[in-house]
Amino acid sequence: MPIGSILLGIALAVLVTPFVAAPFVKRPRRKEPAQEQRRSALQARPDALLALRDLDFDFRTGKIAEEDYSPLRGRLVAEAAAALQAEAASQSDLDAEIEAAVRAAREKKRDGSACPKCGATAHAGNKFCPNCGATLAASCPKCHGAIKTGDKFCAHCGALLKLESVPAS
Incomplete structure (x- = not known):
């Protein structure tokens, strides 16, 4: 066997070894505790x-006696009720998180406008897109609605527009 084949085989083995060993060496990623808690709360009720x-x-088939059935049923009903309450609490927490994310997104959008060409966020007062350089449409300082050149009032909210806020073409 020529030396070139041996060296090629060794080089290939060295390159492949990390990929083969990675699943055995790598630690699994930890999930967020809130996600695990939500998942366990959602699985507890079913x-x-x-x-x-x-x-x-x-009990109906006669495998469990009456004296064993009553306390077991009471305990399971209590567990199901607790799981249902935990699921409702988890759902309300999730709703609150979603509302906070929506509120933050709306605030971010209110702080700047999006470029009509590339969609990049531009800060209020910018006349050109910081990403692509496109001319940005003027917007109302109160509601951030689009305004046209020469407008004295916002067509969306009726706010009085300052002359310097509307660029002249």
Whole structure:
């Protein structure tokens, strides 16, 4: 076997080894605790209801005695109720997070306008897009609605426009 083939084989083995060993060496990524908590809260209710259904079935088929059935059923009903309350609390927390994200996005949009050509965010008062250099349309300082050259009032909110806020063409 020629030396070139041996060196090529060794080089290939050296290059491939990290890719083959990576799954064994790499630690799994940790999920965020809030996501894990939400996922466990969402899974607890179906698990409790399934256990309750199985308990009722076992009681009807005669596998469980009456004295065992009553306390088990009470405990499972309490678990299902707690899971339902935890799910509702988790849902309200999720709703609050979504509302906060929407509010932040709206505030960000209010702070600047988007370029009609490239979509980049431009700060209020910019006449040209910082990304592509396109001319930005003038906007109302109050509602950020588009205004035309020569407008004295905003067509959207009716605010009085200052002469310097509307560029002359």
